[in-house]
Every structure is written in structure tokens, then in C-alpha cells.
Amino acid sequence: MGNSSTTHSKKYSPSKSNIWLNCPLSTLLNDGSGEEISPQAEFGTQCHELSSALINKSLKLIDYENESKPVEELIKELDMYSPEMQEIADGYADFVVNTFEFEKTRSGEKPLIIIEQLLKMDFDEDAKGTLDCGIISSMNGGTLTVIDLKTGRIPVYTFDDETKMFNSQLGIYALYFYKAYKDLYPIKKVRLIVYQPVISNTNEYEMDIDDLLVFEAMVLRPAVIRTKEENPEANPGKHCRYCSANAVCSKRAEVNLEITQEMNKAFNLLTDKEIEEILPKLDEFIKYAEDLKKHVLKKAIDGHKWNGFKLVYGKGSRKIVNEDAVIKICKSLEIDPYVESKVAGITELTKRLGKERFNSLIAPHLEMQTGSLSLVPDEDPRKEAEIIKEGDK
Template sequence: MGEHALLSASSSHRWLNCPPSARLEEGFADSANDYAAEGTAAHALAEHKLREFLKLSSKRPVSRYDSQELEDYTDAYVAYACELISEAYLRSNDPITLVEQRLDFSHYVPEGFGTGDLVIVADGILDVVDLKYGKGIMVSAEHNPQMMLYALGALALFDNLYDIQKVRMTICQPRLDNISIFELPLDKLLIWAETELKPKALLAMKGEGEFVCGEHCRFCRARATCRTRAERNLELAKLDFKPPALLTDDEIAEVLSRAEDLARWSADVWEYAQSEAISGRKKWPGYKVVEGRSNRKYSDEAVVAETLLAAGQYSENTIYNRKLIGITDMEKLLGKKQFNELLDSFIVKPPGKQTLVVASDKRQEWNSAVADFT
């Protein structure tokens, strides 16, 4: 893993909203997970492909995530990046293109730096492109502080040499077919940097400012034990109901609006407490660690099969259960293109189980009247 800034670009959404979170998080280990490692592998492969396109020396990386799927999705990102580079050559004779460039924005954020996956300068436009390999959450480039920090870092490299007037920030998330673009005139970016970014970064560096809860708490390393978050959630739980004996529809709607945050917070606290207890670091009063339920399993499947066949009463057909691998694994094996060519007409999507969600959810509302007639 590479070095990591306290006020990193990737956590900027959090420390801009809750400046003291950066220092508070220092006390917690960074649990880099398998998804992060897969993202690193995707970036390395994408970088290699882009460098080849630009005729720069490069060696193809090898990783345990190598698969047709990784190949296809990095190809999709690289195809988009190459299009941007080609466009830049149409606009200007001498565009500058940088791949996996270290970007230093420490003139606004103490010790701040990050890596830009692709930076292009051509004809007054600065392009900053970020590959996001995750597929859990669709990420928007709109006023995305991580992208704005990268843009400030890139500007520091070129501003004196090129007459940049506009920055264009693009997030490419190939596994969700998401290309999100946000353009900002240079002066607006600089005003934000001076008036909002700089003061908040100084507060965050000193561990000062106000703790503020919000959706940015979700990936905060202090999320399970943060007092402000606990107080806010316990406050949410205090609903002041009056008679009659049964809750009204409005009161139930009020409970629903708070339940999601409360459930997420209590799950975070539970997960933290459980992992501390299992590791032996903590013993919580009134709780103990036990062994969970487990199922019997064969110690050696090949030997079991041999034993049964040797017994003479059983055939392979009776002892084996042949099954196709699942759709996600099949798509990984074949790659998206071949999967679609060979299997598209054999994939069906049965209607999902109805579920209650917030009105702002992007899915279309389920219509029980239509469903009754189909």
C-alpha cells in the first residue's frame, strides 16, 4: 500500500463536512479490504493499457484478480480515456497527457496529495479523469471534492504554462456504466478552494471544528464509537408519541424515516463490539463470545466419491449433483462481450420481491393494479 495523507482527497467529503473526523480517525486502523485490492489491480492494468496507447514503456501487471471481467472493464475505461486524448489532439497540437500522476494540493490542504488516473491539458481545458472500479455506490462528479482537489493539484503543475480557463472532471465507473462529468470555470474552483476548502482543511489538520453527522459518517473509521453520531441517533430514537393507543400513519412514516439511520448505526456498533470481543481486546459486560452453528462437511470429497464407487452400489449419477456455475461467475469467466453474445437470450430476470424504500429511490414505483393483471 502506498503512503497516505491525513487529509486525503478520497476522504475529503468527510473532513469537509466534519473537520475533526480526520484526527479522530487516526486512532483506528485502516481496514483495507479485498475490494480496495481489486481496485488497485484494476488501476495498475488500466495504467498499463493507457501507457501502451501513448507508446510509453510499460510492463503488464499480474494480479490474483486477473480475469476476463477485469480485462473488459479496464478496456471500457481505456477506450473512454483514449477518446478524450484523441479529442484533445483535435483541439490542440500539443496537448499534455499524464497517466497516474501524483498531484500535490498542499498549497490548499496541509500535506495533501493524491493520484490522478488521467490528466489532460489542451486548449484552455484541464481534464481530470478518475477510474472508479467499485460497483457498490454510483459516484457523481458533480461538486465532488475529491475531483476538485485533483484538479487543484493538476492546476499547480500547469497553471503558469497554460492558459487554463475551465476544468472538466470525469468519473468513469465502468462496472455501473457510469460516466459522470462536471465542468467548472477556473475562477469558481479557485473561489471554492480559498473560501471553503482552505479554512476547513486548516481546522481538520488541527482536529478542530464541529463534529457533524450525515451520510459521510458511513465510511468514517470512528463511526461505531463516535459520540456525536451516537447522540444524534439516540436523539432520533426519541419520538414523543401521545395517545391514542395505536400509532397513526403519520407517526409510522416518521419512524420509517429514522429507522434506516438507526439500523445502520446500531449495526456499526454491533460489528465493532463483536470484532473487538472476538480479537480478545475487549470484554463487554453482559456479553460473551461463543462458537456459532456449523454444518457437517466432507473432509475430502475425492476420497468420499472413491469410497462410494468402490462399494459398488452407487454410480456417479447418484452421488454427484451437476450444476451450472452462477450468472455472476459465468460472466466473469466469459467476459461481458462473449457472455452477451452466447447467453443474452437465455437470461431472464424474474420480478423482484416487493420492498418498501424512500420516495426518492430511483426505481419505478410498483403498481399492484398492473401486477394483478399480469
């Protein structure tokens, strides 16, 4: 299927804006030239194609730039198509259509809607990206809505409570969607929406258009200027984990290795204050170590020899390669070659029964299991866990 890299900027991709807005050097190290497309990313790309076709069909939209194909024909071309992809695409299409109808009903007028539209940004000739869905209605003097479909399992939010900043990817899309149509449609309000069905995460953030224009003047354009300086500065942080150069950046290595110097005592001798100063840095240090190991292993597989190290295989497992022969042998010995059947998982049962029947018949027999405990900063949006000790019961 189509490669999304052809419709996205290499240096200034909106999806990677959290990196280059924070680290000027990243545009030199992270230009996308040698980046491989992961199966997860390709799944997302194909899911967006299917979703687009479903929305166009439901709303009878015409794509004048690309040749529209019937949904059934498109599905045959999607080499990663699966029931999960269909469920995600159906849910997202319904969400977009319902949002469109909601804006139409509350404004009393048919809104403008665009699906999978390429937006070019004026801060660099290479800057561009594809907006999943944009809607402009006349509500509240003009409301611009951006909806972004996420198919991954890492939670994505429209607003970061820690930085007190809205999602920069959606913000850039909203800004250039606004610029493309501001002469035709007045805009007063902006809504950013993330639709992430695989982890039941749908959230939104609303702001005035002035907030978006302040972001452009005070954050976006100054950040781009810093990336174009003769010796752009490196600024390590949480954003490094998404940078393709995260294992070879010397500044990131320098900052993370400083942690080992802070941990110059045995753990039980560190004071609470010392531990509290180290805690916020540990996750990034662990991620840096993992990224470095991944980089080292990849180079070794590609033929690089690391002094004092060698490649070995982990413990293998045996696998039956001819099931028919095994079944025949077992039956000849009057031995049952099959294992006992077990109840299908929740996702599979939902597919078989449909959401409505599953919720009415099966849901009463489900119980939410508590996840494992982890220590996070107070700014984390999740509710604090209540620990009940044995003596308190």
C-alpha cells in the first residue's frame, strides 16, 4: 500500500513536532532519511485509508484529488487488513460522522468537512502533513474541529497537564487548517480531539483561536528559527524516546550518565530528598539504556564487531511443522492429538456477538482486574490508587 512518508515532512513532520519544538538539533539527526516504517505504522496508515473510504461513503463526499475506490475493492488491496482494523475504522468513521451531524444540528447549517487532506506549512518548504479530519461549523461564531485517529496503545492526550500545553501535532494541523480556510470561514473556537479506540481513550481540548495564534508566534516559529541556526543546540528530555537518533546523540548520553554520578551511594543510604531528585530522571535513564542496547544489537546484526561481545541465540523452542502427520500418528495409536477448548477472549467474543449483544449478555459476567502499581509524578492525569493494608480490612 501507499507509503505515508511521501506525504509527510521529513524534518518538520507534525507528528514529530514534540521532538523538534524542544530540540533544535533533532532536525539534523532525525531527518527521516534512514528511518524504517514499522508494521504498527503501516497498520495505522492502512487503517486511515479504510476509515477515509468509509467516511466518504457515509457522507457521500467526493475526493477530487485521488481516485475513489469502493470500500470492498480497497479492502482487497490492504495487505494488513484484519477484523481489528475493520472494527477500528468502523468506530472512527461513526465518530466522525456523528461529530459532523452534531455540528450540523447545533449550528443549523451544513459544516465544512475535509478528510485526509495534505496541509503545507509556510515555515519551511519541506513542512507538510496529512490532517485526518477537519470540520468547520458556524457554532459560537465559527468552531474549527480537528480529529486525529490513533491506532497505537501508548495513550495520547490533547492537553499535557505537566507542561500545560496542548498537543503540538494537533495544534499545527489546526493552525494550517485555519490558515487554509480563514478567508472563507470566520473562526473563534478550536477543538482538538484524539480518538484512540484500542485503549478506549477519546479526549478533547477546546481553546480560543487567539491561543493558537500565540502558539504560532511564541512557540512554533521561534523553534523553527532555532533549528536553522549554524550550530543548533541539543536539548535532551522525554521527547528523545521518539527521536530516531536517540541512541547516538552525545548530549543525551552526557545528561543520562550524570545520573550514575548522583547515585554514588548504596540505595538504602540515599536520603528521601536525594531519591526524589533522582526519581524523575530514572525512566528516561532506563529508556536511554534500552535505546542504546537496541542500537548496539542492530549494528551487531548488520555485521559490526563489538570488542569483547558476540551474538548468540537465546533459548529456542520446538515447533510442530507438520500437524497432519502428527494427527495421523496419534490417531493410529488411539491418542487424542487435540487440547481441550477454552472460552475465547473478550475481543474475539465482541467480534462474534457484536457490541450490543456482548454488552447485554456477556458484560454482566465480567470483572475489571486491577492493574499493577507504578509510581508516577503528581501531574499524571490518572486517579491516585488507594492502598488497603491487611489490618485496615
